[in-house]
Amino acid sequence: MKKVSSVEEYIEENAHFGDALKILHDIITATELEETIKWNAPVYELKGKKVVGLGAFKHHFGIWFFNGNFLKDEKNLLYTAQEKTKALRQMRFNSINDIDRNAVLAYVKEAIENQKLGKEIKPDKKKKETVIPPELKDHLSTNKDLKAHFENLTPYKQREFCEYIFEAKREMTKQSRLEKITPMILKGLGLNDKYKNC
Known part of the structure; x- marks a missing residue:
């Protein structure tokens, strides 16, 4: 049409x-x-x-x-x-x-x-709480610049990084993931940003 x-x-x-x-x-x-x-x-x-x-x-x-x-x-x-x-x-x-x-x-x-009368379904305003894994919390506490950049990320991007660390089973994997995400956080990038623009 x-x-x-x-x-x-x-x-x-x-x-x-x-x-x-x-x-x-x-x-x-x-x-x-x-x-x-x-x-x-x-x-x-x-x-x-x-x-x-x-x-x-x-x-x-x-x-x-x-x-x-x-x-x-x-x-x-x-x-x-x-x-x-x-x-x-x-x-x-x-x-x-x-x-x-x-x-x-x-x-x-x-x-x-x-x-x-204002009868309408209001969008659900409940925000998902971001739970920061202990490894990331320690990492952020030792680097004020990194912590500031992390706090400036959208809650969605923060949750992506937190889940990425939580999903790792072994301590060595958690540490290598922390190393991987550090430059991304400093650049203000989300974990999957490079895929979203494809």
């Missing part, structure tokens, strides 16, 4: 469901939501927060509710698109005759109210 810059273009590109998409579009735009195009499809927002989106596919079309998990879904109209999807829900239709305008409007209004 070509890049679209308006809802009209999106409806044209999905002409097989054109009339049905116009109906859904009219229902949504009768509310206070603001229309925009994101991910090459119409998205409707409230004060910059995504509330619903229109979607058309080969055999069905529908509305995405970005925080649909909070909808009561009394009419049992919502689908979870994928198992890993926590918040996103879809109201799916196969033909224009499947659209119950009153039900669609009620769900959209509920989604708007939920957004006003």
Whole structure:
């Protein structure tokens, strides 16, 4: 599908469901939501927060509710698109005759109210704790410059180095790994940086 810059273009590109998409579009735009195009499809927002989106596919079309998990879904109209999807829900239709305008409007209004109430799944802010192996701790304590560079690394890079030392079974291997990572830490590199740019 070509890049679209308006809802009209999106409806044209999905002409097989054109009339049905116009109906859904009219229902949504009768509310206070603001229309925009994101991910090459119409998205409707409230004060910059995504509330619903229109979607058309080969055999069905529908509305995405970005925080649909909070909808009561009394009419049992919502689908979870994928198992890993926590918040996103879809109201799916196969033909224009499947659209119950009153039900669609009620769900959209509920989604708007939920957004006003701030109902949304917040990203998990729990940070993984970095456990520094004793060998690395000793190594850092004897070299202030190295310690400063290590502390300036991202937590992810710090954990990579710590796990690299922890994984070594023999003391000799731990020491050779410490020697290997010392110049990397001083350069601000992560353990696997050279592979990430391939």
